Amino acid sequence: MSLKNKTARWSHSKHSWLALIGGISLIFWGLSGLSHITMVLFGPQQVQFRPPVAKVELSEAQPIAETLAANGIAETVAVKTVPAVDGKALWQVTQDPMAHRRYFQPADGAEIEQGDRQQAEFLARHFLGTDAPIASATFQTEFDTSYPWVNRLLPVWRLEFSGDDGLTAYVHTETSSLAAVNNGTKEVLQSVFRLFHTWAWVPEGMEWLRVTVITLMVGSLLALAITGVMMLIAIRRKKRLPGSRGWHRVAGYVLALPLMMFSASGIYHLVQSALVPPQSHLTMGDPINLTSGAWPVERDWSALSDGRDIASVSLVKGGEGEALYRIGLAQPKGAMGGGMHDHSADGGKETHDHGAESPAAMPEPETDAEIREARFVGLKADGPAIYLDAQSGDVVDDGDKEIALAIAHRFSGASDDAVENAELVTRFGHEYDFRNKRLPVWRVDYGEPVNATLFVDTGSGVLVDRVADWEKPERFVFSMIHKWNFLFPIGRLGLNVVVGLFAIALLIFTAFLGLRMDIRRRLYRAR
Incomplete structure (x- = not known):
């Protein structure tokens, strides 16, 4: 028997054996995945994108x-x-x-x-x-x-x-x-997603069981797709078979790759999350002490604000631990930083603005679709900043980058020699995504001994997130392969529609047709 025939017989037997468990698994994860897409597309939406603004006026204020x-x-x-x-x-x-x-x-x-x-x-x-x-x-x-x-x-x-x-x-x-x-509808959809997609209902002490069962069931989908591809290659048809078998084969050509993408990336994400449970790294900065002899920024406010549109004032720590006033300036009117997608073409890395003084002009999001898109993409909210010594009132030469390095140093404990790169992040990407909800932030990449990237907010001295180097491949795979963020040019709405259509197609053509064929075959054998 030729290798081609052996491959055809082996893949057909394994594909048929996997059909039932694979079809059931696909219905579980396909429908629950659609619940998440539905929640994103049709869930409750804010009507204002930006937070409220206020005129900062401290000229007659108490220090x-x-x-x-x-x-x-x-x-x-x-x-x-x-x-x-x-x-x-x-x-x-x-x-x-x-x-x-x-x-x-x-x-x-x-x-x-x-x-x-x-x-x-x-x-x-x-x-x-x-x-x-x-x-x-x-x-x-x-x-x-x-x-x-x-x-x-x-x-x-x-x-x-x-x-x-x-x-x-x-x-x-x-x-x-x-x-x-x-709202009530989103609560129901969230429950469906937790119940069938993530199995978050499994008690913490039985995490191993959750990981094992999901890996086996989703793994059956991956095996189903692989054996199906092997059959498509080994068994050639000159014309389409009638009925369900013919449509099932046609669907296999289109849907085998998406099925492998969803299942393989899902298993990767599941296993890594089980090995190191995901957590929020958000950490506030160290306490700041303002002595009674501190220079009052209010005293010179008129001169400081003359000709400047000041958006915010905050107290942060400098490189030596000294208290600094951070005077945040508003962006030029009508200008919004960031792009209208969350990934760039440069190897999937986030796009960064190196010149905060000249953000790209963009229209303010107004419609539900624009606000939803902007919320996921992230748009830069402020302009450059001025730093003043809180004791003397002197202008500090350090800018946002130097303050970012000082904040990162306090959280990492590593010297500046370990810093490999530091740059401003003005939109979300696969390593710093929309769930962090803060922009802009500074990204500081560390080599040995930290081997991680820290994202810090200079406006409040906060560590927003920390991503170890070994975590980055999984984040990239989950973003690009599982969530299909490589489709960024068509926008968030288009991306979810495309993913939803492929999920529905997988359910209809692969699961339902495949299960129908499998049940009919089993009934025939039982006669």
């Missing part, structure tokens, strides 16, 4: 150092201006990363009672454009099934609005962002 001292605050993790309901700016003070933020009026240093709760409601109404009464407000410090770890941000306010749709907003006041938004 923030005096405000802190008067309230018994010696050290703070973060101090910065945030927009308020009246269109003006407030000082937001973070003493404990997992506690309520405190808010003070710049004019007289008066503290706003229940300020964090009020700020969360203000932000939620801004982003969602709703006047519905709030049924409940909960300060959440842990992830749960409704707000899983992929959202990254904690703590958040969980605000449930009155109404039949179950609209719920998760607001992260530290970054003035809408961390997530749910």
